[in-house]
Amino acid sequence: MLFHNLSFQLSPGDVLQIEGRNGAGKTTLLRIIAGLSSHARGDIFWNDLPLASAYADFRLASFFLGHKPGVKMDLSPLENMHWRLQLKNIQPVESLLCEALEQVGLYGYEDIPCSHLSAGQLRRVTFACLIASKAKLWILDEPFTAIDIDGVAWLESLIDEHATNGGMVLITSHQPLSDRKGNLRKLKLEDFAGDALEVFDGDY
Amino acid sequence: MATTEQQSMRGGAACLALIKRDLTLAFRSPGQIVNPMAFFLMVASLFPLGIAPDRDVLSQLAPGIIWIGALLSVLMSLDSLFKSDQDDGSLDQLLMSPHPLPLLVLAKVFSHWLTSGFCLTIMAPLLAIMLHLPADAILPLFVTLLLGTPVLSLAGAIGAALTVRIQRGGVLLTLLSLPLYIPVLIFATGAVNAAAESLPWNGHLLWLSVFLLLGLCLAPLAAAGALRVINE
Numbered sequence: 001m002l003f004h005n006l007s008f009q010l011s012p013g014d015v016l017q018i019e020g021r022n023g024a025g026k027t028t029l030l031r032i033i034a035g036l037s038s039h040a041r042g043d044i045f046w047n048d049l050p051l052a053s054a055y056a057d058f059r060l061a062s063f064f065l066g067h068k069p070g071v072k073m074d075l076s077p078l079e080n081m082h083w084r085l086q087l088k089n090i091q092p093v094e095s096l097l098c099e100a101l102e103q104v105g106l107y108g109y110e111d112i113p114c115s116h117l118s119a120g121q122l123r124r125v126t127f128a129c130l131i132a133s134k135a136k137l138w139i140l141d142e143p144f145t146a147i148d149i150d151g152v153a154w155l156e157s158l159i160d161e162h163a164t165n166g167g168m169v170l171i172t173s174h175q176p177l178s179d180r181k182g183n184l185r186k187l188k189l190e191d192f193a194g195d196a197l198e199v200f201d202g203d204y
Numbered sequence: 205m206a207t208t209e210q211q212s213m214r215g216g217a218a219c220l221a222l223i224k225r226d227l228t229l230a231f232r233s234p235g236q237i238v239n240p241m242a243f244f245l246m247v248a249s250l251f252p253l254g255i256a257p258d259r260d261v262l263s264q265l266a267p268g269i270i271w272i273g274a275l276l277s278v279l280m281s282l283d284s285l286f287k288s289d290q291d292d293g294s295l296d297q298l299l300m301s302p303h304p305l306p307l308l309v310l311a312k313v314f315s316h317w318l319t320s321g322f323c324l325t326i327m328a329p330l331l332a333i334m335l336h337l338p339a340d341a342i343l344p345l346f347v348t349l350l351l352g353t354p355v356l357s358l359a360g361a362i363g364a365a366l367t368v369r370i371q372r373g374g375v376l377l378t379l380l381s382l383p384l385y386i387p388v389l390i391f392a393t394g395a396v397n398a399a400a401e402s403l404p405w406n407g408h409l410l411w412l413s414v415f416l417l418l419g420l421c422l423a424p425l426a427a428a429g430a431l432r433v434i435n436e
Contacts, residue, residue, distance in 0.1 A: 068293025
């Protein structure tokens with residue numbers, strides 16, 4: 001058992017940073033919240049509805065960024081964005097996609113196969129999908145991996161901006177996040193370690 | 205919030221996007237399409253050398269050779285069906301899509317069939333001529349492959365979904381899929397053999413259609429369920 005008695009609520013504008021040593025269960029927690037794993041007891045609510053009955057809404061409004069970028073190596077960043085967004089029910093508009101790619105610093109790389117890009121650039125393709133997805137809830141698992149110093153600052157400001165615009169962010173990171181807007185909360189998984197019941201309350 | 209009708213229409217768009225993606229990927233690395241076809245050709249051209257280049261013997265064996273060749277080459281290509289998505293994290297994105305997972309699985313299976321079973325079906329009449337299959341039996345062979353190879357892809361998808369987390373799960377995938385393939389093989393070769401002897405063959409064909417319908421309805425559900433459970 002990784003954690004128990006865990007309960008939190010996210011409202012628009014909240015950024016929740018989940019902290020814990022390696023193996024504490026940060027990724028597990030995020031996958032449980034994202035509905036990718038059900039190795040947990042407890043309840044998750046989305047808009048006051050149990051997650052199980054609101055999956056379609058929840059998946060429409062959330063974006064999951066895992067350890068792997070979820071990008072096809074043989075496709076270009078633009079082609080990758082096309083299929084990623086269409087799976088999310090968004091009709092891709094070329095100009096918006098290019099804008100998002102420019103924002104993540106991949107201007108000029110739109111049509112280059114992703115196998116020619118570096119690990120950090122692949123992450124940036126995912127961030128471009130994140131920006132273009134217009135999702136309300138961002139579930140980011142170690143988003144700073146392989147990102148350069150400028151990129152880290154940029155990503156922090158992106159998260160800040162998202163929160164200011166009424167978005168919600170769940171993030172795991174060892175990076176201390178700069179708390180500019182004052183709505184950053186931290187959740188230390190060590191505080192909940194033990195072997196009892198798990199309860200989640202991810203409400204919005 | 206979009207209405208339900210609009211949502212389901214976009215579900216179709218998501219499927220089309222997925223099919224387009226998988227076909228683009230297949231054409232960018234042509235081995236995916238060429239390998240099963242090359243294997244199929246090899247099987248069909250080695251048999252005459254191994255047995256006897258005798259017209260009567262070959263025409264009798266031809267339906268079996270062609271069908272077993274097609275079955276094995278589909279089986280070989282199934283391993284990467286979900287594994288490539290699992291390796292690069294795309295599978296999580298499929299699982300996190302608001303669209304029904306069985307629908308997306310069906311889209312993936314369809315593009316797999318287009319790049320494997322369909323190409324083999326197109327190729328089969330040529331091999332049939334090579335193996336001296338009677339002319340009357342060539343159309344039945346083509347039709348059985350057209351109906352049967354999608355079943356191979358559908359049934360194999362269940363195995364591919366169950367073995368998605370196993371490195372080198374090829375053997376297990378084969379063991380899981382083969383029992384489901386055997387009825388298809390029996391009825392398909394039965395139809396071709398019957399046609400070669402000028403007997404009615406539509407009964408076998410109806411059975412193959414039943415398998416296809418069953419596969420279309422049940423296999424995506426089973427494969428989607430397996431993907432969810434395995435990915436926990």
